[in-house]
Amino acid sequence: MTSDGTRAVHAGLPPARPGGSFAAGPVFAATYHLSGDPSGPYQYGRFANPTWVGLENAVGELEEAAGTVVFPSGMAAISAVLIGLTEPGDTVVLPSDGYPATRGVGAHLAARGVTVRPCRTDNEALAEAVRGATLVLLESPSNPGLEVCDLARVAELAHSEGALVAVDNTLATPLGQRPLALGADISLASGTKALTGHSDVLLGYVAAADPALAERVRAWRTLTGGVPGPMEAWLAQRSLATLQLRLERQAANALALAELLADRPGVTGVRHPGRPGDPAHAVAAAQMRYFGSVVAFVLPDQDTAERFLGALELVFESTSFGGVHSMAERRGRWPGDDIPPGFIRFSVGCEDTADLLADVAQALDKTLGTAAERADG
Ligand SMILES: Cc1ncc(COP(=O)(O)O)c(C=O)c1O
Structure with missing residues (x-):
């Protein structure tokens, strides 16, 4: 069973047995029956939970990992690596163009004697930055600029310096x-x-x-207590079965949207790693199978960007990405990213392509003018 769609549908399921459900339900337990000297996998709710284990098996199978540890949020996972795996004297490379909160954790590292070296998601810049590093965290494609680096090449260079290499795989899955x-x-x-x-x-x-590295991370989670709720872990495992279907529709929608935007006067800086012609496409195509749901582009100014978002009827204005509902935001409304005021981060959902494109086209017409209006004026 090697194909991705099949793996996603079956990942982490218990063996079939007569009368058994396909997937186990969530186990709500703060503690377990435990007699005498502590033994067995389930001793106390903060240490382990069968629902986490089901999800960890599933994600581990898809990531081809030796060990996987689930957390209540992406930032809890990033913090476990950045804080749990570093000590004073270490040098950590962090993406200067990635998710700003990751750099926020970096600020705490600096206060604890760890040198933080920010670096762009760029092969040449990273080749310099990894020198003497002990941990290199890459974000490729980066959020929100969608820059891509050659993960195999940077990992090899970082390993030759003796550094651990971590990749934020949020956007790609x-x-x-x-x-x-x-x-x-x-x-x-x-x-x-x-x-x-x-x-x-x-x-x-x-x-x-x-596996030993995964156990260090697990020990950090057990100690510090940043654990997910069983309901969230169960919902997450339930969602994995449709991951490939969602990614396929989102890939088609993202490419179609990027093409529409690239042809549209008044829209600049269109980025999507799946679009042939994107500066990141060649490297992305060599290491990615799906290019993610995010399309980035720039409208002339803040006011135009806000009017565009207000004119969208199907697309939600929201600050996230990757979901089945299309959503978009003017990224500059948050601090921390080096982007123009009219920068839009748009995440395509699983709506029909024609409906999505029609909504974006009518919103662009309202804010930038129709082709006829542009010809007139
Ligand atoms: C690339 C990336 N990594 C990590 C995070 C943090 O994830 P969470 O909001 O689940 O803590 C985000 C959130 O947007 C992100 O975009």
Whole structure:
């Protein structure tokens, strides 16, 4: 059973047995029956839960990991790696153009004697930045700029310096890209986005190539107590079965939207790694199977961007991505990203392509003018 869609449908399910359900339901337990000297996998609710284990098996299978640890959010997963796996004297490379909260955790590392080296998601810049590093965290494609780096090449360079390599795989998901197979030590992600895909769950995970590394992360979670609720873990595993279907529709929608935008006067800076002609496409195509749901582009100014978002009828204005509902935002409404005021981060959902394009086209007509109006004026 090797194809991605089949793996996603069956990942982490218990063996079939007469009268058994296909998937186990959530186990709500703060504690377990435990006599005498502690033994067995389930001793106390903060240490382990069968519903987490089901999800960890499923995600681990898709990431091709030796060990996987689930967390209540992507930031909890990132913090476990950045804080739990570093010590004073270490040097950590973090994406300067990635999700801003990751750099926010970096600020706490700096206060604890860890040198933080911000670096763009760019092969040449990373080749310099990894020198002398102990941990390199990459985000490819990056959020929100959709830059891509050559994961195998950067991992090899970082390993030659003795550094651990972690990749934030939030945007791609394990069906879109498998960082461990490309040489990374850790693939981590916010499962809040495309992995669970319904905008109803916060979740994160750390998947490691080395079981001992996964156990270090698990020990950190047990100690610090950042554990997911069983309901969230169960919902996440339930969502995995449709991951490939969702990614396929989103891939088609993202490409169609990027093409529409690229042809539209008044729209600049269209980025989507799946679009032939995108500066990142060649590297992305060599290491990714699905290119994610996000399309980035720039409208002339803040006012135009806000009017465009207000004119969309089908697309929600919201700050996330990867879900089945199309959503978009003016990214500059948040601090932390080096982007123009009219920068739009648009995440396509699973709506019919024609409906989605029609909505974007009418919103662009309202804000930038129709072709006839442009010809007139
Ligand atoms: C690339 C990336 N990593 C991590 C996170 C954090 O995930 P969460 O919101 O689940 O903590 C996000 C959130 O947007 C993200 O975009």
